[in-house]
Amino acid sequence: xxxxxxxxxxxxxxxxxxxxxxxxxxxxxxxxxxxxxxxxxxxxxxxxxxxxxxxxxxxxxxxxxxxxxxxxxxxxxxxxxxxxxxxxxxxxxxxxxxxxxxxxxxxxxxxxxx
Amino acid sequence: xxxxxxxxxxxxxxxxxxxxxxxxxxxxxxxxxxxxxxxxxxxxxxxxxxxxxxxxxxxxxxxxxxxxxxxxxxxxxxxxxxxxxxxxxxxxxxxxxxxxxxxxxxxxxxxxx
Numbered sequence: 001x002x003x004x005x006x007x008x009x010x011x012x013x014x015x016x017x018x019x020x021x022x023x024x025x026x027x028x029x030x031x032x033x034x035x036x037x038x039x040x041x042x043x044x045x046x047x048x049x050x051x052x053x054x055x056x057x058x059x060x061x062x063x064x065x066x067x068x069x070x071x072x073x074x075x076x077x078x079x080x081x082x083x084x085x086x087x088x089x090x091x092x093x094x095x096x097x098x099x100x101x102x103x104x105x106x107x108x109x110x111x112x113x114x
Numbered sequence: 115x116x117x118x119x120x121x122x123x124x125x126x127x128x129x130x131x132x133x134x135x136x137x138x139x140x141x142x143x144x145x146x147x148x149x150x151x152x153x154x155x156x157x158x159x160x161x162x163x164x165x166x167x168x169x170x171x172x173x174x175x176x177x178x179x180x181x182x183x184x185x186x187x188x189x190x191x192x193x194x195x196x197x198x199x200x201x202x203x204x205x206x207x208x209x210x211x212x213x214x215x216x217x218x219x220x221x222x223x224x225x226x227x
């Protein structure tokens with residue numbers, strides 16, 4: 001049963017600390033998405049990659065957020081420095097370019113910045 | 115700026131009721147409208163709609179798109195407690211090689227036994 005995995009599942013950190021979230025897409029999926037979900041804003045697309053190359057990260061605050069795919073089995077989202085307003089659930093999803101809408105979401109990382 | 119608005123924000127019904135969830139949108143370079151169901155964790159894909167007037171159906175769920183009036187509805191008949199979830203509408207737009215997906219805030223559906 002192929003699944004997207006994300007680590008950590010929960011993270012509590014203090015303001016100013018660096019946070020790194022990791023995602024392992026489903027094997028064979030070459031498109032990876034990062035989303036953020038909050039009660040106020042709902043689900044927002046932050047960035048997406050195809051074949052490990054970033055195609056669009058216009059939804060991501062550039063000054064503190066960065067997303068990378070060091071290899072086909074790992075995507076990372078980093079926040080440095082973190083702020084309380086970054087508290088949210090961060091989802092990673094993967095899919096195939098022929099069916100971008102049928103994305104498979106990971107379980108999410110719940111980030112709390114105090 | 116692209117916009118997706120869902121209504122109602124929340125809805126409480128009894129098992130067996132039929133519900134209609136609404137999604138209206140304003141986007142540039144529309145490609146498709148998507149419906150997702152989000153239970154306790156991550157969203158799962160339900161439907162993709164690209165053409166007006168063609169109903170997509172899966173069991174008790176169905177959806178239709180009106181590209182002239184810029185909205186879609188999601189119907190659930192004979193609701194069950196397992197249908198309780200947040201239903202998300204998203205609109206896919208294109209801009210060159212970029213891919214843009216804008217989500218609504220969702221409708222929280224609660225089905226009581």
